[in-house]
Amino acid sequence: MISLEKAIELAKSIEDDYLRSEALTNIASELAKTGRFEEAVETARNITYDDFRSQALRSIASEIFKVGKRERAEKLLEEAIKVAKNIEENYSRSMALKKVASELVKVGEREKAVKLFEEAIKAARNIEDEDGISMTLSEIASELAKAGMFKEAVKVAKIVGKNYRYSAFKSIGSELFKAGEHKKAKKFFEEAIKATKGIKRVHSRSVALREIASELVKAGMFKEALKVAKSIKDEEITERLRAMENIALELFKAGEHKKAEKIFKEIVDSTKRIKDYYSRRYALASIAISFAEFFVASGRLKEITQIALSVEDVYLRSEALRAIALGLTKVRRFEEAISVAKSIRDMAVSSEALRDVASELAKVSEGEMAGKTFEEAIEAAKNIEYDRNRSKVLGSIAFELFKMGECEKAGEIFEEALETAKGISDVSSRSAALKDIAFDIARVTIHYSKGYG
Numbered sequence: 001m002i003s004l005e006k007a008i009e010l011a012k013s014i015e016d017d018y019l020r021s022e023a024l025t026n027i028a029s030e031l032a033k034t035g036r037f038e039e040a041v042e043t044a045r046n047i048t049y050d051d052f053r054s055q056a057l058r059s060i061a062s063e064i065f066k067v068g069k070r071e072r073a074e075k076l077l078e079e080a081i082k083v084a085k086n087i088e089e090n091y092s093r094s095m096a097l098k099k100v101a102s103e104l105v106k107v108g109e110r111e112k113a114v115k116l117f118e119e120a121i122k123a124a125r126n127i128e129d130e131d132g133i134s135m136t137l138s139e140i141a142s143e144l145a146k147a148g149m150f151k152e153a154v155k156v157a158k159i160v161g162k163n164y165r166y167s168a169f170k171s172i173g174s175e176l177f178k179a180g181e182h183k184k185a186k187k188f189f190e191e192a193i194k195a196t197k198g199i200k201r202v203h204s205r206s207v208a209l210r211e212i213a214s215e216l217v218k219a220g221m222f223k224e225a226l227k228v229a230k231s232i233k234d235e236e237i238t239e240r241l242r243a244m245e246n247i248a249l250e251l252f253k254a255g256e257h258k259k260a261e262k263i264f265k266e267i268v269d270s271t272k273r274i275k276d277y278y279s280r281r282y283a284l285a286s287i288a289i290s291f292a293e294f295f296v297a298s299g300r301l302k303e304i305t306q307i308a309l310s311v312e313d314v315y316l317r318s319e320a321l322r323a324i325a326l327g328l329t330k331v332r333r334f335e336e337a338i339s340v341a342k343s344i345r346d347m348a349v350s351s352e353a354l355r356d357v358a359s360e361l362a363k364v365s366e367g368e369m370a371g372k373t374f375e376e377a378i379e380a381a382k383n384i385e386y387d388r389n390r391s392k393v394l395g396s397i398a399f400e401l402f403k404m405g406e407c408e409k410a411g412e413i414f415e416e417a418l419e420t421a422k423g424i425s426d427v428s429s430r431s432a433a434l435k436d437i438a439f440d441i442a443r444v445t446i447h448y449s450k451g452y453g
Contacts, residue, residue: 002402002407002410002411002414002441002444002445003441003445004441004442004445004446006441007027007438007439007441007442007445008024008027008043008438008442010418010434010437010438010441011023011024011027011434011435011438011439011442012024012046013434014431014434014435014438015427015430015431016427016428016431016432017048017049018049019428019431019432019434019435020048020431020435021047021048021049021052021053022049022052022435023434023435023438023439024043024044024046024047024052024056025044025047025052025053025055025056025059026435026439026442027043027438027439027442028040028041028043028044028047028056028059028060029056029059029060030439030442030443030446030447031043031442031446032059032060032062032063032064033063033446034446034447035063035067036446037060037063037064037072040056040060040063041057041060041076043056044056044057044060050083050084050086050087050092050096051084051087051092051093051095051096053083054080054081054083054084054087054096054099054100055080055096055099057076057077057079057080057083058076058077058080058099058100058103060076061073061074061076061077061080061103061107062103062106064076065106065107070107073107074107074109077100077103077104077107077109080096080100080103081097081100081116083096084096084097084100085097085119090123090124090126090127090128091123091124091127091132091136093120093123094120094121094123094124094127094136094140095120095136095139097116097117097119097120097123098116098117098120098139098140098143099143100116101113101114101116101117101120101143101147102143102146102147104116105147105148105149106147113147113149114149114152117140117143117144117149117152120140121137121140121156123136124136124137124140125137130161131161131163131164133161134160134161134162134163134164134165135163135164135167137156137159137160137161137164137168138157138160138164138165138167138168138171140156141153141154141156141157141160141168141171141172142167142168142171142172142175144156145171145172145174145175145176146171146175148175148179150172150175150176153168153171153172153175154172156168157169157172162195162198162199162200163198163199163201163204165195165198166192166193166195166196166199166208166211166212167192167208167211169188169189169191169192169195170188170189170192170211170212170215172188173185173186173187173188173189173191173192173215173219174215174218174219176188177218177219182219185219186221189212189215189216189219189221189224192212193209193212193228195208196208196209196212202233202235202236203236203239206232206233206236206239206240207239209228209229209231209232209239209243210229210232210239210240210242210243212228213225213226213228213229213243213246213247214243214246216228217246217247217250220254222247222250222251222254222256222259225243225246225247226244226247226263228243229243229244229247230244237270237274237279237283238274238279238282238283238286240270241267241270241271241283241286241287242286244263244266244267245267245286245287245290245291246290247263248260248263248264248267248291249290249291249294251263252264252294252298253294264291267287268287268307271283271284271287277312281311281312281313281316282313282316284307284310284311284316284320285308285311285313285316285317285319285320287307288304288307288308288311288320288321288323288324289319289320289323291304292304292308292320292323292324292326292327293323293326293327293330294327295327296324296327296328296330296331296333297327297330297331301324301328304324305321305324307320308320308321308323308324309321314345314346315346315349317345318344318345318346318349318350319346319349321340321341321343321344321349321353322341322344322349322350322352322353322356324340325337325338325340325341325344325353325356325357326353326356326357328340329356329357329360329361330360332364334357334360334361334366334369337353337357338354338357338373338376340353341353341354341356341357342354342376347380347381347383347384347385348381348384348386348389348390348393350380351377351378351380351381351384351393351397352377352393352396354373354374354376354377354380355374355377355393355396355397355400357373358370358371358373358374358377358400359400359403359404361373362400362403362404367404370404371406374397374400374401374406374409377397378394378397378413381393381394381397382394387420387421387423387424387429387433388421388424388429388432388433390417390420391417391418391420391421391424391433391436391437392417392433392436394413394414394416394417394420395413395414395417395436395437395440396440397413398410398411398413398414398417398440399440399443399444401413402444402448403444403448410444414437414440414441417437418434418437420433421433421434421437422434
């Protein structure tokens with residue numbers, strides 16, 4: 001029987017305490033999104049991990065506030081605060097407090113929010129290692145910026161350690177840009193770039209520069225983004241190429257084809273010159289995955305397929321071909337998409353690709369073809385070697401079948417996924433598998449029916 005009750009019962013049966021708490025948090029949040037607040041609260045109060053219980057109560061309060069029930073929302077936020085303050089570990093307590101503080105800003109309780117942010121900062125400063133302190137303070141600065149509390153965010157950013165200061169300034173710049181403060185945003189992006197010079201580890205600095213380039217692209221600052229991307233050293237070429245991929249793709253979408261083509265050619269040429277085997281195959285797969293949808297829609301299927309097929313690693317090549325199959329479904333070239341999906345050697349990826357195609361077919365009322373493709377996805381899933389992967393993919397197929405009204409078939413596949421999950425010997429892997437199935441069952445019964453069985 002597939003029902004919400006079964007999903008909750010399944011979640012409660014998970015042996016791993018952390019994963020059980022995560023499963024119940026996910027279910028509580030989904031219930032709240034559909035206005036089933038009392039059930040959501042009851043589920044949340046069954047969560048043992050304090051950080052997850054605080055998260056669930058906070059998300060429920062957010063949904064309640066959206067429907068105008070301010071007093072009820074505030075009471076739940078107070079409960080979330082009490083739970084958060086009981087968290088022993090400093091990082092988790094700091095994260096929980098800053099998230100609740102952000103919700104308080106949304107409900108107009110700015111004064112309470114400021115005090116709670118201060119408590120989050122205090123907890124962060126009690127973390128034992130310096131990088132842990134810096135990372136947490138950076139996340140608090142980001143949360144303050146998202147809440148529109150820019151002065152407070154800058155104050156926190158200035159006390160963040162060298163390895164994470166860039167992230168705080170980057171987040172402030174991003175939020176200022178969204179708020180229409182473009183000149184100020186540019187200033188903080190520049191501060192973020194300067195801050196990367198204090199990062200000693202080459203890889204960490206390269207990641208930081210790539211992240212900044214990504215935010216600059218979102219702000220439409222392509223020239224600045226490219227300059228930052230190209231400043232990444234040759235020894236970290238994969239990070240530089242990832243940054244350039246993002247720039248080229250967004251330029252294509254913006255209609256700046258000449259500039260985009262120039263960058264794309266540089267990416268491909270640079271990738272071919274990478275000597276390290278592992279880095280080269282990863283870079284080629286990344287190109288194929290990033291550009292698949294756009295190139296398929298632009299009539300460049302052959303070109304992107306050649307890049308995908310040149311990837312020597314089976315799993316990475318499979319993911320690249322899956323991206324192409326999905327791109328083909330977007331332009332309704334379903335038979336070609338199915339052909340590509342069936343050509344994928346990794347059975348889990350092949351099954352997921354066929355599932356994606358079948359779901360798109362169902363959306364455009366191609367029921368017969370969708371049904372056949374779902375059967376092919378199920379057959380591929382049954383041939384997945386590892387139980388954890390087989391359980392996860394079968395559950396996701398059942399979820400899609402339920403959405404399209406094939407409740408009986410979905411029930412059968414859910415049961416097969418559940419049987420597979422229960423047979424996993426490792427407790428952690430078994431718990432993770434059951435968590436995924438519990439959430440899939442909860443989502444379909446909450447959003448797509450009153451229950452089945």
